Amino acid sequence: MSALTHANGVPVCRIYKDPEAIYGDAKTQGATVAFNVQDSLVMPIAYSDVEKLADEHNIYLRSSGLCNPGGIATFQNFTASDVKAIFALGHRYSKPLTPELLGGKMPGVVRVSLGAMSTFSDVDTFLAFMSEQYVEKYQPIERSPTVLEPVHLLRPANLPCIYHPPQIRLSWKSLQVALSRRANKSCSLRLKPACV
Structure with a gap:
């Protein structure tokens, strides 16, 4: 697993173990x-998505x-404040939030x-799955996963409005500031439909 890398050299897996441990x-x-x-830009892929895709390939992991x-x-x-902020946003292990919403955490x-x-053979099957599904074979286009660019929704007048909640990417620091302001009741977070 540690040998799997994207085209730009970024490791596919971030493996966690005690520094003293030896496989x-x-x-x-x-x-x-x-x-x-x-991914190749070091943005984590939701662990629940990895498990779901593995299940579809008859690979069972947790x-x-x-x-x-x-x-x-x-x-x-x-x-400690990071952990509190994650759960204040509604993250639960049974319904995890995406890494984009958690500032890449x-x-x-x-x-x-x-x-x-x-x-x-089981190990080879798992490594082949990881390589086929997650190794990016081409150099990525540089982007910042924490920068939100404004998106303007255009709708022809003859089409009905179907509201889709926007996907918002915030930096981890912006998220903490927003939560602290909300906790202090100095501002409130409101969403409104993109079309009326």
Whole structure:
């Protein structure tokens, strides 16, 4: 997994383990690998999406938070206020928010485990799946995942209005500021339909 890279050299997987652990040494590392998948611009792909796509390919893995949320906080460099902000936004492990809405942060992981009945073929199948589904073969167009450009919706007059909530990307800092203002009741967040 650690050898999988996008065309620009960015690793496909961000693997989490204790710095002292050594894969292959049963005394320091077990048979479970915890990781997140990321695109070539280092934006994480939602762990629930990785699990869903793996299920569709008959590959069974687990995704969500961990029994030790401190592990996620440590590997993602979360502060206590980061964790509070994530849950204040409505994130739940059963209904995770997308990394774009969380400023590129990922409060959960994908876990793949080997057991007594696992074979080399199982490992090869998983690695082929990761390569086929997530390795970007071409150089990406540079973009900033935290910058929101205004989008103007145009609608011909003869078409009915169908409201689709906008997808808004905020930087992690902007998100924290918005939440703190809302908590202080100095402003309120309102959404209105794109067409009336």
